[in-house]
Amino acid sequence: xxxxxxxxxxxxxxxxxxxxxxxxxxxxxxxxxxxxxxxxxxxxxxxxxxxxxxxxxxxxxxxxxxxxxxxxxxxxxxxxxxxxxxxxxxxxxxxxxxxxxxxxxxxxxxxxxxxxxxxxxxxxxxxxxxxxxxxxxxxxxxxxxxxxxxxxxxxxxxxxxxxxxxxxxxxxxxxxxxxxxxxxxxxxxxxxxxxxxxxxxxxxxxxxxxxxxxxxxxx
Amino acid sequence: xxxxxxxxxxxxxxxxxxxxxxxxxxxxxxxxxxxxxxxxxxxxxxxxxxxxxxxxxxxxxxxxxxxxxxxxxxxxxxxxxxxxxxxxxxxxxxxxxxxxxxxxxxxxxxxxxxxxxxxxxxxxxxxxxxxxxxxxxxxxxxxxxxxxxxxxxxxxxxxxxxxxxxxxxxxxxxxxxxxxxxxxxxxxxxxxxxxxxxxxxxxxxxxxxxxxxxxxxxx
Numbered sequence: 001x002x003x004x005x006x007x008x009x010x011x012x013x014x015x016x017x018x019x020x021x022x023x024x025x026x027x028x029x030x031x032x033x034x035x036x037x038x039x040x041x042x043x044x045x046x047x048x049x050x051x052x053x054x055x056x057x058x059x060x061x062x063x064x065x066x067x068x069x070x071x072x073x074x075x076x077x078x079x080x081x082x083x084x085x086x087x088x089x090x091x092x093x094x095x096x097x098x099x100x101x102x103x104x105x106x107x108x109x110x111x112x113x114x115x116x117x118x119x120x121x122x123x124x125x126x127x128x129x130x131x132x133x134x135x136x137x138x139x140x141x142x143x144x145x146x147x148x149x150x151x152x153x154x155x156x157x158x159x160x161x162x163x164x165x166x167x168x169x170x171x172x173x174x175x176x177x178x179x180x181x182x183x184x185x186x187x188x189x190x191x192x193x194x195x196x197x198x199x200x201x202x203x204x205x206x207x208x209x210x211x212x213x214x215x216x217x218x219x
Numbered sequence: 220x221x222x223x224x225x226x227x228x229x230x231x232x233x234x235x236x237x238x239x240x241x242x243x244x245x246x247x248x249x250x251x252x253x254x255x256x257x258x259x260x261x262x263x264x265x266x267x268x269x270x271x272x273x274x275x276x277x278x279x280x281x282x283x284x285x286x287x288x289x290x291x292x293x294x295x296x297x298x299x300x301x302x303x304x305x306x307x308x309x310x311x312x313x314x315x316x317x318x319x320x321x322x323x324x325x326x327x328x329x330x331x332x333x334x335x336x337x338x339x340x341x342x343x344x345x346x347x348x349x350x351x352x353x354x355x356x357x358x359x360x361x362x363x364x365x366x367x368x369x370x371x372x373x374x375x376x377x378x379x380x381x382x383x384x385x386x387x388x389x390x391x392x393x394x395x396x397x398x399x400x401x402x403x404x405x406x407x408x409x410x411x412x413x414x415x416x417x418x419x420x421x422x423x424x425x426x427x428x429x430x431x432x433x434x435x436x437x438x
Contacts, residue, residue: 170401178392
């Protein structure tokens, strides 16, 4: 689920850069920008603040991008491109609806865990600018594909029909999107395990299903 | 799950109040304050803005409360009091751990749906002031009780042990807390049905469990 287009090379932070140099690659500039957007809000973050955080000059940032909006567009592209990329993978196209749904949701968790600050930025968008509205439109289109898979799986009879389809989709996304609030990348819980846990809880529920209907009867 | 202490009487909105009058009861003042805090943030909301929204004077608000912090304290008390109240109900104290867990989570959804803006305010707290930190402490204590029930239910064997207890709690709360992002009170989905749906999805999962392990074999 790592996007092949995503460069993981990073220039060293800090160091002996002088103003005007280009000590960071675009990914590092984006990383800093996204953290600042998430912390202060996009509107409240100036290019000057970003330059300060990078320990460089504004002109060094303009070497990579045309401005703040360009940074936002590229950051959102990374989150959306990662999510949309799942939809064209074989696992999302082949198999039964419930299998495809499981594959796509697992993939969404992995993109979220891999690019946590980028997806956080996407999830907190309010649609104040054209760039934000376009991103929200793409996110809605992604959600719409999931909703379609949920519908198909209900028709197939593998997804429960006693909960409204719309509510099902919202609860699934509620659970998945909440990960940005608590998941700490690099900790004991790996992205793969996290994805496994989410899929287990979402599809199978937290209850042990071979337990008797009245659980107390079993203990 | 409606809190008996919660007055539902409301003075009419708008109308012919003149400045200095006390045209609203405390609940109506709180309602307006909470909506404003959620929209603009607590720090950015002045008593003047609140008075304007109420169509009254600041002194009319001071008739009810000692100031903005008092409004915040009372608003958070309503959300927290509602949640904590569940824990002393018979359903939360009697029965097996999994039954008590189900009862408490269902109750939390109902409080959330009943007092949506109040719980939204609670969930978005950052802990910037003493009042906020105290509220966060009480929220953590509530979450801690849930975590204890999850632990007990795992020991009992009714809750799955193949997902980490901490992750289980976070995913359950992730699903429940996300409701503030999309639920519209007064619509077709009643609080009772919402609570039922959340409990079904959380405990039983979205998959139909009498389906064959490989769902395609069934269609």
